[in-house]
Amino acid sequence: MVFDIIEIFSVLMFFISFYGLITSKSIIKSVVSILLMESAVIMFFLSIGYTSGIMPPIGQNPETETVADPLPQALMITAIIIGVAVVAVNLIMLISLYRQCKAKDWDAAKKKSME
Amino acid sequence: MIYAFLTLWIVGALLIIRESKIIRMIIYLGIFSLISSVCFYMFGAPDVAIAEAAISVFSTVFFIVCFEKHFGLAVGVSDVTPESAENRTNLKKYIPPVVFTIFLFVLFIFFIPENPANSYLKDQYLSLFSRDVGGENSVTSIYLGYRVYDTLFEALMLLVGIVSVTHLSRYCETSVKEGKPSDINRADIAVFTIRVICPVMLLFGIYLILNGHISPGGGFQGGAAIASFFVCRYMIYDIYDIPIERIIMVEKIIYVVVVLLAVLFIFIGLHSFLPLPQSVYLITMNLLIGAKVTCGLIIIFYRFIAFERR
Numbered sequence: 001m002v003f004d005i006i007e008i009f010s011v012l013m014f015f016i017s018f019y020g021l022i023t024s025k026s027i028i029k030s031v032v033s034i035l036l037m038e039s040a041v042i043m044f045f046l047s048i049g050y051t052s053g054i055m056p057p058i059g060q061n062p063e064t065e066t067v068a069d070p071l072p073q074a075l076m077i078t079a080i081i082i083g084v085a086v087v088a089v090n091l092i093m094l095i096s097l098y099r100q101c102k103a104k105d106w107d108a109a110k111k112k113s114m115e
Numbered sequence: 116m117i118y119a120f121l122t123l124w125i126v127g128a129l130l131i132i133r134e135s136k137i138i139r140m141i142i143y144l145g146i147f148s149l150i151s152s153v154c155f156y157m158f159g160a161p162d163v164a165i166a167e168a169a170i171s172v173f174s175t176v177f178f179i180v181c182f183e184k185h186f187g188l189a190v191g192v193s194d195v196t197p198e199s200a201e202n203r204t205n206l207k208k209y210i211p212p213v214v215f216t217i218f219l220f221v222l223f224i225f226f227i228p229e230n231p232a233n234s235y236l237k238d239q240y241l242s243l244f245s246r247d248v249g250g251e252n253s254v255t256s257i258y259l260g261y262r263v264y265d266t267l268f269e270a271l272m273l274l275v276g277i278v279s280v281t282h283l284s285r286y287c288e289t290s291v292k293e294g295k296p297s298d299i300n301r302a303d304i305a306v307f308t309i310r311v312i313c314p315v316m317l318l319f320g321i322y323l324i325l326n327g328h329i330s331p332g333g334g335f336q337g338g339a340a341i342a343s344f345f346v347c348r349y350m351i352y353d354i355y356d357i358p359i360e361r362i363i364m365v366e367k368i369i370y371v372v373v374v375l376l377a378v379l380f381i382f383i384g385l386h387s388f389l390p391l392p393q394s395v396y397l398i399t400m401n402l403l404i405g406a407k408v409t410c411g412l413i414i415i416f417y418r419f420i421a422f423e424r425r
Contacts, residue, residue, distance in 0.1 A: 003224060009121040011223060013128055019216040020132035023209070026193040028182075029132070032140065035174065036128050039151055042167075043124075046158045049234045050117075054159035057241060057253045058331065068159030069237045070244075074257035078269035080166045081335050081408065085276030087174050088415045091181045092283045095422065098185060105193055 010044035025105050027097070031090045038083045045072040117157045124150045138188040141178050145171070161331035162254045165323070169339035173412055176346060180419045249393025250328035258333075259400050263377045270407060274370055277411050281363065284422040306351055313347040316340055324405040328397040337401070338408025345413050349420065357417050366410035373403050 003011065017036035024030050049069050057070040098104065101112035127147040134140040148171030155164040182188055240261065244253045248260030258266050320340030327333035345357075379385045380396045 006117070006121070008224065009118075009125065012220065013125055015216050015220040015223075016125065016128055016132065018219070019212060022216075023212045024132075028137065028140075028192050032131060032144065035144075036131065036147075039147075042163070043151065043154065046155055046160050046163060049237070050158060052117075056159045056161050056331065058161075059251055067237075067241060069234045070240055070253040070257050071234075071236055071262075073160045073163050073254045074262055075265065076160075076163050077166045077254070077258065077333070077335050078266060080163070080170050081339075082269060082272050082276075084170050084173050084177075084412070085273050085415075088177055088419075089276050089279050089283075091177055091419075092280050092422075095181060095185055096283055104186070 004047075004050070006047045006050050007044060010040045010047060013040035013043065025107065027094050027104060027106060027109070030106075031087065031094060034090065035083070035087055038079070038086070042076045042079055045076050048072060117154065120150060120154050120157065124154060135191050135193065137182055137190060137192055140192060141175060141182075141188070144178065145175050148175070160254075162252070162333065162336070165331060165336045166339070169336050169343065172343050172346075173339065173416070176416065177419060180416075181422075184422070248397070250397050252328055252330060252333070254331075255328050255333045255397060255401070259397055260381065263381050266404075267374055267377060270370055270373060270404065273408070273411050274366065277363070277366070277414050280415050280418055281359075284418045301350070301353070309347045309350055313344055313351070316347065317344045320344065320405075324401050325398065327401040328394055334401040334404030335408055338405035339412060341405065342409045342412035342416070345409075346416055349416075355417065355421060357413065359414060359417055359421075362410050362414055366407055366414070369403055369407045369410065373400065373407065376400060376403065 014037055017033045017040060020033040020036065021030055024033060046068075051066065053066060055067050057067045057073070097109055101109045103109040103112055124147070127143060127150055131140055131143045131147060134143060148167060152164045152167045152171070155161075155167055179188070240257060241253060244256040244260070245251065248256040250256045317340075320337045320343075322337075323332035323340060324334055324337030327337065349355075376396070376399065385391075386393060386396060
């Protein structure tokens with residue numbers, strides 16, 4: 001076991017959304033599963049090095065023992081903003097596909113595009 | 116406490132994955148974002164919590180706008196109705212993906228040779244950031260100072276996303292340019308509430324941007340809050356009068372200015388030659404990034420509104 005208990009939650013979440021991604025019949029569910037997967041990754045990076053009573057890394061000279069690591073936070077802010085752009089592009093592609101095929105499912109869309 | 120919230124978080128995700136109606140799924144998504152924002156706050160990351168709270172508004176709004184225009188919110192997620200799916204449900208179908216997922220999970224948890232997660236650079240950053248970059252919020256100092264390269268490429272990713280959204284969404288020029296209100300039914304009480312809240316949101320966004328270097332906040336969060344002001348404006352007046360092409364041009368220009376400023380101040384080291392305080396760089400960069408994020412989210416939102424408008 002190389003993970004802390006608090007990190008296992010987000011790993012579990014990642015695989016739950018992975019399960020949602022591979023079993024979903026609907027295209028909408030796939031888009032939402034990608035959103036959840038990204039949320040799991042963000043939570044994993046933030047939960048690294050958690051101790052109870054952790055403080056935000058703000059102030060001139062914070063005590064380094066009880067302060068959260070600022071580096072993953074800075075990277076995850078940018079990841080959240082990229083996530084909304086990914087969702088927007090996914091939705092636009094979903095709607096373009098829906099206008100062509102009139103189908104919300106992968107199987108039906110595949111069948112329509114074969115014809 | 117944190118374990119309770121994390122358990123709720125996972126339960127929320129399971130509800131989202133098992134849900135079959137679109138409208139309920141979107142409501143669960145909003146609750147899920149709220150819970151994850153609270154968890155981020157408990158992990159000692161108020162910046163990320165504000166960012167998640169401000170941005171999840173937009174993912175929810177995009178889902179609602181996009182689904183409401185094209186197939187309605189009250190329908191199911193899938194074409195197959197649950198009643199007809201009940202008849203041919205057999206457990207054998209679910210066994211292979213469940214086994215595969217559990218196998219991957221166990222493999223990931225137990226058989227990684229060394230946990231890659233560590234905090235080697237934490238002490239270094241925390242002791243040096245106020246001397247090297249300035250400011251009191253170390254998160255802002257890192258993404259505008261040590262990791263400015265990442266921030267530039269992230270801004271480029273947002274720009275690429277916007278370009279692909281504008282490229283993929285065609286819209287009817289004539290009905291949009293007249294600026295006619297659409298015939299969407301809006302409840303009066305909702306419009307009144309939004310009218311009261313909206314200036315507060317604008318003020319909050321400006322506060323987040325201007326105080327980003329000394330308190331939680333920054334360009335990304337403040338930009339998203341200001342863009343949600345424009346969403347409220349659309350909901351009150353319901354008029355499409357934003358010059359999209361001009362905003363796209365403004366955003367590209369802002370991106371070039373952001374890159375130039377970062378190159379001048381970080382890579383060349385301009386503030387060692389000039390008698391400028393270091394916070395000038397942080398405030399300017401936060402303002403520019405906030406303007407860029409605002410422009411980007413406004414463009415995406417109005418393209419969703421205008422996409423094949425009825």
